[in-house]
Amino acid sequence: MLSLGRRFWYTTGMGSSCARKKKEGTLRGFTLVEVAIATAIMVTLGLVVLAGSGSQRAARQLLQEAYRIAAVFREAQHYGVGTSGASGSFRGGYGVWLIPGGSQILLFGDENANYWFDTSDVVVDRVTLDQRFTIQEVCGTRAAGGWECVSAGTPGMGMTVLYYRPNPEAHIYLAPSDSMRTIGKVVFALTRDPAKKVELLVYLTGALEVNASL
Numbered sequence: 001m002l003s004l005g006r007r008f009w010y011t012t013g014m015g016s017s018c019a020r021k022k023k024e025g026t027l028r029g030f031t032l033v034e035v036a037i038a039t040a041i042m043v044t045l046g047l048v049v050l051a052g053s054g055s056q057r058a059a060r061q062l063l064q065e066a067y068r069i070a071a072v073f074r075e076a077q078h079y080g081v082g083t084s085g086a087s088g089s090f091r092g093g094y095g096v097w098l099i100p101g102g103s104q105i106l107l108f109g110d111e112n113a114n115y116w117f118d119t120s121d122v123v124v125d126r127v128t129l130d131q132r133f134t135i136q137e138v139c140g141t142r143a144a145g146g147w148e149c150v151s152a153g154t155p156g157m158g159m160t161v162l163y164y165r166p167n168p169e170a171h172i173y174l175a176p177s178d179s180m181r182t183i184g185k186v187v188f189a190l191t192r193d194p195a196k197k198v199e200l201l202v203y204l205t206g207a208l209e210v211n212a213s214l
Contacts (some may be wrong), residue, residue, distance in 0.1 A: 058132055059196050063212050065133050066188050066198040069105055070208050072096055072127050073161060076107050077170070077206060079124070080163025094124070095162035095171075098186065100137045101152025103129045116160050116176040129188075136189040136197060140174045140181035147185065150174055159184055161202050168206040180204075 079094035093110040097117035107125040108117055129135070138159035139149040150157040161184055162171040172184035184202040189195075201209040 058190055058193075059212075061130070062133050062188060062190055062196065063198050063210070065130060066200050066210050066212075069127065069129075069186070069188070070200055070210060072105055072107055072125070073170075073200075073202060073208055075125075076161070077163045077168055079107075079109075081165055081168050093162045093164040093171075095160055097158065097160050098135060098138065099152075099158035100135050100150055100154070102135055102158075103131070105129070110162055114176070115162055115171060115173055132191055133188055134191050136187040136194060138174065139185040139187070140172055140178075141183050141185075142179075143182050148174065149185075159186065163206070169204055170202050170206050172202060172204065 073096050076094045076096050092113035095108060095110055095117070097106045097108060098104075105127045106117060106123055107127070109122040109124060110117075111121050112118070135152075137149045137151045139147045140159070141147050150159070157175050160173045162173075163169070164171065170184070172181040173179075174181065174184075182204045186200040186202075187197055188200070189197040195213075197213050199211045199213070201211065203209070
């Protein structure tokens with residue numbers, strides 16, 4: 001009886017071991033298709049994150065670019081109301097000239113005092129925009145009216161902002177024969193994403209303001 005009991009016990013143990021091995025044998029890893037799909041999903045998510053971070057970085061740099069251009073207006077104001085100009089002698093006024101779609105902002109001396117930039121004026125400095133950014137449009141408004149804007153490709157139109165002694169007020173024009181505006185606006189945008197833009201406002205009082213829509 002003991003002998004049979006031992007054989008029965010060993011038989012039962014062997015059967016349990018076989019069953020466990022059979023159960024463990026049913027477990028499997030990921031197939032190549034599943035691994036490929038998971039890898040593709042992770043790569044796609046990574047690209048989306050990188051693209052978003054790159055766009056936000058460019059938007060922040062656009063804001064910095066607008067502040068850099070605002071400093072050019074301040075420099076023109078400094079020369080315009082100072083006792084001497086950029087070359088050491090006093091001129092009628094100094095200003096900033098730019099056009100929509102252009103890549104350069106000019107700081108100039110208004111030699112002929114015609115309140116507009118032309119070939120007879122002296123260019124004091126040229127500031128070039130980063131190629132990732134563009135001047136989308138320039139606008140002006142008067143006390144009793146809305147915005148009038150000039151987009152790229154409009155011949156003879158742009159924006160000139162001038163400063164004359166002894167007052168720090170800004171003289172803002174959108175064309176050579178234009179009457180003075182009370183507020184000027186320069187709209188900078190990302191070249192690849194025009195919806196992301198920054199506005200530089202120039203007030204008649206000489207104040208500057210930067211607003212972002214990023």
